[in-house]
Amino acid sequence: MRHGSWPTIKQFPSIDDELKSVEREVRRLQTIRASHSDRPRYGLHEIAVLLPTAKAVERARSFFGHRGFRTNAPELTARDIEASLLIEDHLNITNLQKVRGLEFKVVFMCQLQALPPYFDPQKDTQQDEEEKLIQRSRWLYVGMTRAREMLHLSYQNPPTTEPQSLLQSLDGQRSNAIA
Numbered sequence: 167m168r169h170g171s172w173p174t175i176k177q178f179p180s181i182d183d184e185l186k187s188v189e190r191e192v193r194r195l196q197t198i199r200a201s202h203s204d205r206p207r208y209g210l211h212e213i214a215v216l217l218p219t220a221k222a223v224e225r226a227r228s229f230f231g232h233r234g235f236r237t238n239a240p241e242l243t244a245r246d247i248e249a250s251l252l253i254e255d256h257l258n259i260t261n262l263q264k265v266r267g268l269e270f271k272v273v274f275m276c277q278l279q280a281l282p283p284y285f286d287p288q289k290d291t292q293q294d295e296e297e298k299l300i301q302r303s304r305w306l307y308v309g310m311t312r313a314r315e316m317l318h319l320s321y322q323n324p325p326t327t328e329p330q331s332l333l334q335s336l337d338g339q340r341s342n343a344i345a
Contacts, residue, residue, distance in 0.1 A: 170315035177321055181222075181277065184320050185229045188215060188274045191318065192235075192257065195272060210235070212271040214258040216309045218280045226259050226276070262309050273313035278321035281305050 178184040195208040215230075217223050227237045236256045258270065262281075281302045310317060 170313075170317075173310070173313075173317035173319050175319045177323065179323055181225065181322060182229075184276055184322060185226060187320065188276065188318070189230065189233060189235075191274070208271055209254050210257045211254045213274070214260065214265065214268075214270040214272070214312060215274045215276060216265060216312065217259070217261055217276050218278075218282060218305070220261060222277050222280065223259055223261050230257060230259065262305050265312050266308060269312055269314050271314050272316040272318075273309065274318045274320070275306075275309045276320050278306070278319060279323075 176184075176187065178187065192210075192213060195213065196206050196210075198207045199205065200207040215226055217226055230237055237259045238256050262275075282305065310319075
């Protein structure tokens, strides 16, 4: 994040609660006006909802579409998403793999408990688990660095403590920076 407030981190009991919270915040951002203007300070094209899987992206597009939002087309490539930033009345909903090199004023990273790759305790060794944690940390980094002004992180009740430990390390860094 280039400038702005510290990221918010929220936990939700379900995907529906998580998406409803994002919707409320997007609508709130639409009420903030730019200095000396009638235009919103944050246009929909400057807001991204980043999700870990294609299935989650489709669910979010459906959710926001049923609530009156226009979203970018599901088949967009990274280059197409970059071009879609010119469409001011479209909310950007995509997965982490498609946002490298792009930036948005506001980023919502949802479903952090589902970041790939997944650890399988039946098959994976301790070394596999450590490598997958490093890969998941990289995806978290990619998503977090897409935000220029605001970053909202959220996850659902995780089956493991991994998302919480990743986010707690971020919160610990914030505490150290303030001290």
